[in-house]
Amino acid sequence: MFTNYILDVSEGLITLVIYDITEDDVRLRVARFLRAKGLTRIQKSAFIGSLTVSARKDVENGVSKLIYGKKANVQIYPLTPASYSQRVVLGVELRYDDQDRLIA
Amino acid sequence: MFTNYILDVSEGLITLVIYDITEDDVRLRVARFLRAKGLTRIQKSAFIGSLTVSARKDVENGVSKLIYGKKANVQIYPLTPASYSQRVVLGVELRYDDQDRLIA
Numbered sequence: 315m316f317t318n319y320i321l322d323v324s325e326g327l328i329t330l331v332i333y334d335i336t337e338d339d340v341r342l343r344v345a346r347f348l349r350a351k352g353l354t355r356i357q358k359s360a361f362i363g364s365l366t367v368s369a370r371k372d373v374e375n376g377v378s379k380l381i382y383g384k385k386a387n388v389q390i391y392p393l394t395p396a397s398y399s400q401r402v403v404l405g406v407e408l409r410y411d412d413q414d415r416l417i418a
Numbered sequence: 419m420f421t422n423y424i425l426d427v428s429e430g431l432i433t434l435v436i437y438d439i440t441e442d443d444v445r446l447r448v449a450r451f452l453r454a455k456g457l458t459r460i461q462k463s464a465f466i467g468s469l470t471v472s473a474r475k476d477v478e479n480g481v482s483k484l485i486y487g488k489k490a491n492v493q494i495y496p497l498t499p500a501s502y503s504q505r506v507v508l509g510v511e512l513r514y515d516d517q518d519r520l521i522a
Contacts (some may be wrong), residue, residue, distance in 0.1 A: 330495065332436050334461035334512050335520075357438035357491055359463060361482045367433065374506055389462055390446065390506040391434065394498055402478055402494040405485045408438050416489075 326364035328393040369376040430468035
């Protein structure tokens with residue numbers, strides 16, 4: 315078990331974004347957008363972060379536009395601090411560069 | 419927005435499992451294991467379901483064994499019914515066959 319990020323759960327809405335996007339360029343654009351919104355990558359296709367209500371709405375709207383008409387599925391979950399702290403992380407930390415390539 | 423599954427949130431622990439697994443055969447084995455445990459696939463690398471405390475422990479232990487020593491990261495989040503019902507699902511439903519191939 316490991317923690318590769320520190321999340322301030324004292325304010326804002328803890329938000330988990332998971333995605334399944336078939337086209338590489340669309341997936342890359344969504345990853346960059348989520349990072350730009352202040353979310354932290356926790357897996358190749360998952361980001362998490364603490365967002366204000368309006369930032370969360372921005373994320374929803376921005377992602378909607380980026381995946382419009384594409385073979386893509388994005389799911390956004392609000393988490394309670396308890397849900398977040400009770401998560402279980404198994405395996406190793408996998409990190410990616412800005413081209414979504416695994417850093418070995 | 420769509421719902422491709424019905425989740426009984428009245429009992430058990432709502433459990434979201436997301437994974438990032440580099441080897442195809444390991445990923446396939448984890449997907450089959452999660453399905454066998456009664457979870458429902460919601461994305462290529464995400465399953466959800468309502469589990470008893472002991473079933474949740476079984477999932478953690480089983481996944482740990484399947485990914486031992488592999489380049490893999492699996493995260494298991496307990497969700498409250500409110501978190502689950504407030505999730506936002508964007509895009510289209512993507513479905514996979516038992517070989518993890520996208521069903522067009």
